Amino acid sequence: MIASLIDQRTAGRLRLSAAELAFLASLEQRTLKFRRHQLIQPAGEPAGEAYVLRSGWAMTLSQLESGARQVRRLHFPGDMLAMPSLAMRHHAADVEAVSDVVVSRFRRSDFAQMFERFPRLTGLMFVFAQAERLVLGDLMAVIGRESSKARMAFLLVDILHRLRRIDPAMTNRFEMLLTRAQMAEVIAITPVHTSRMWSRMIAEGFIRPAGRILEIVDEPGLVALSGYVDRTEDLDFSWLPPSRDTR
Amino acid sequence: MIASLIDQRTAGRLRLSAAELAFLASLEQRTLKFRRHQLIQPAGEPAGEAYVLRSGWAMTLSQLESGARQVRRLHFPGDMLAMPSLAMRHHAADVEAVSDVVVSRFRRSDFAQMFERFPRLTGLMFVFAQAERLVLGDLMAVIGRESSKARMAFLLVDILHRLRRIDPAMTNRFEMLLTRAQMAEVIAITPVHTSRMWSRMIAEGFIRPAGRILEIVDEPGLVALSGYVDRTEDLDFSWLPPSRDTR
DNA sequence: CGTCGAGTTGACATAATTCAAGTAAGGTGG
DNA sequence: CCACCTTACTTGAATTATGTCAACTCGACG
Numbered sequence: 001m002i003a004s005l006i007d008q009r010t011a012g013r014l015r016l017s018a019a020e021l022a023f024l025a026s027l028e029q030r031t032l033k034f035r036r037h038q039l040i041q042p043a044g045e046p047a048g049e050a051y052v053l054r055s056g057w058a059m060t061l062s063q064l065e066s067g068a069r070q071v072r073r074l075h076f077p078g079d080m081l082a083m084p085s086l087a088m089r090h091h092a093a094d095v096e097a098v099s100d101v102v103v104s105r106f107r108r109s110d111f112a113q114m115f116e117r118f119p120r121l122t123g124l125m126f127v128f129a130q131a132e133r134l135v136l137g138d139l140m141a142v143i144g145r146e147s148s149k150a151r152m153a154f155l156l157v158d159i160l161h162r163l164r165r166i167d168p169a170m171t172n173r174f175e176m177l178l179t180r181a182q183m184a185e186v187i188a189i190t191p192v193h194t195s196r197m198w199s200r201m202i203a204e205g206f207i208r209p210a211g212r213i214l215e216i217v218d219e220p221g222l223v224a225l226s227g228y229v230d231r232t233e234d235l236d237f238s239w240l241p242p243s244r245d246t247r
Numbered sequence: 248m249i250a251s252l253i254d255q256r257t258a259g260r261l262r263l264s265a266a267e268l269a270f271l272a273s274l275e276q277r278t279l280k281f282r283r284h285q286l287i288q289p290a291g292e293p294a295g296e297a298y299v300l301r302s303g304w305a306m307t308l309s310q311l312e313s314g315a316r317q318v319r320r321l322h323f324p325g326d327m328l329a330m331p332s333l334a335m336r337h338h339a340a341d342v343e344a345v346s347d348v349v350v351s352r353f354r355r356s357d358f359a360q361m362f363e364r365f366p367r368l369t370g371l372m373f374v375f376a377q378a379e380r381l382v383l384g385d386l387m388a389v390i391g392r393e394s395s396k397a398r399m400a401f402l403l404v405d406i407l408h409r410l411r412r413i414d415p416a417m418t419n420r421f422e423m424l425l426t427r428a429q430m431a432e433v434i435a436i437t438p439v440h441t442s443r444m445w446s447r448m449i450a451e452g453f454i455r456p457a458g459r460i461l462e463i464v465d466e467p468g469l470v471a472l473s474g475y476v477d478r479t480e481d482l483d484f485s486w487l488p489p490s491r492d493t494r
Numbered sequence: 495c496g497t498c499g500a501g502t503t504g505a506c507a508t509a510a511t512t513c514a515a516g517t518a519a520g521g522t523g524g
Numbered sequence: 525c526c527a528c529c530t531t532a533c534t535t536g537a538a539t540t541a542t543g544t545c546a547a548c549t550c551g552a553c554g
Binding site: 179180181191192195196198199 | 499500501502503
């Protein structure tokens with residue numbers, strides 16, 4: 001699962017060794033299921049584990065004292081969840097199931113072995129962590145400086161690109177699993193305003209929903225509107241050390 | 248420089264070996280100077296280096312197509328700059344000098360050796376990268392969901408805590424090097440509104456400026472107002488592998 | 495068949511932006 | 525050392541994007 005995602009993100013530029021693959025597989029032994037809206041990992045609990053999302057959508061979010069919620073990151077199959085909490089004594093944010101999901105939980109202590117045994121894999125995880133910083137910063141800039149319409153465009157293009165990377169056969173339709181309120185939590189506007197903007201994007205010909213399926217009609221238009229940049233395309237793995245065992 | 252910062256962030260919980268210290272020092276051989284407002288590293292250039300900030304303040308920022316600017320992260324002495332760009336073929340964001348600064352530049356290829364030679368240091372860098380994701384998410388939540396007054400409170404407390412970590416003797420005064428416009432770029436409001444909020448926070452007794460020196464009069468009040476959490480205090484290094492050479 | 499979560503729409507409120515005019519401070523060249 | 529110019533900052537008035545409140549519809553589910 002992680003391994004296949006790595007393949008997608010590296011576009012095959014990096015071939016994992018048998019030992020590396022085995023290590024990654026060892027992180028995904030057990031599986032857990034959660035229902036829509038359930039907490040996969042509550043904030044505040046002692047940290048010591050992280051997750052791989054195997055199916056469904058999830059999200060990491062902040063609950064502010066006011067009760068307002070801000071989604072920090074949407075997660076799709078193959079993504080690793082709660083990784084920042086590996087750095088902490090306590091989980092720093094809630095991780096919640098957007099749809100029914102299947103996840104694998106792994107222990108921090110197992111993950112730590114990677115640092116000693118798999119330098120190249122370690123470098124890869126470092127690269128992914130830095131890339132996450134970038135996309136978070138991108139979203140922050142959009143939330144801080146763009147109109148609600150542009151923010152919604154950003155969200156839609158982001159989902160489209162990320163799902164497409166998982167399934168390259170996907171064209172411009174996907175099942176939208178977020179409610180209006182959840183979209184609002186991602187792009188930092190109210191659910192009511194989200195509803196208005198959604199209608200407007202349909203009226204202006206950017207999107208066309210058919211039941212739960214959303215068709216992205218004008219992808220270039222949405223990209224232009226939102227300034228979306230797909231960071232994955234510029235990732236660089238060429239500088240990482242070789243794996244100790246070649247395959 | 249990095250080494251002393253690591254000491255501060257780990258609160259001495261992690262003693263670096265001689266070899267680890269030597270490696271860190273090797274990243275800080277040459278020094279470069281930049282003037283206030285100069286670009287230390289422009290976005291878009293081929294990536295292959297990062298920096299250590301040795302003195303002065305800097306910031307990483309996005310320039311949107313509209314011309315709007317959003318600061319992603321403020322940097323203080325000891326911070327590493329442009330680290331996310333290590334993951335990319337091209338630098339992803341501008342890094343700009345807030346004040347006159349001194350930095351050290353190091354090559355990505357030198358940094359890469361760490362993955363093979365210093366597993367514990369690697370783990371430490373991984374922890375720092377994940378911690379950066381957290382604080383970025385915290386700022387995003389504040390920008391997305393809090394009032395301009397709360398955002399300003401957040402900014403001030405953040406600066407205070409980070410400077411205090413560098414100089415534990417510091418109490419509640421520091422030299423504020425940001426202009427109103429720069430504060431506005433961090434907390435995603437306009438310079439005009441920043442000026443109004445600044446005056447209001449003085450009037451309400453939260454802060455007291457005297458020339459360039461800013462006194463934080465009501466730190467608990469600002470923390471309560473902004474929901475600021477100092478993530479550094481909860482960092483966990485206990486799970487990292489041992490260093491290969493003990494000191 | 496009733497309840498509940500999700501979504502829509504209208505009317506109104508407001509925080510923050512925009513525009514504009516002006517002051518103050520700091521650096522530079524004559 | 526003065527005169528000038530630029531950058532930083534402040535303040536008022538008008539505007540607007542988005543939020544808030546509230547009523548209503550719709551469909552799913554037990």
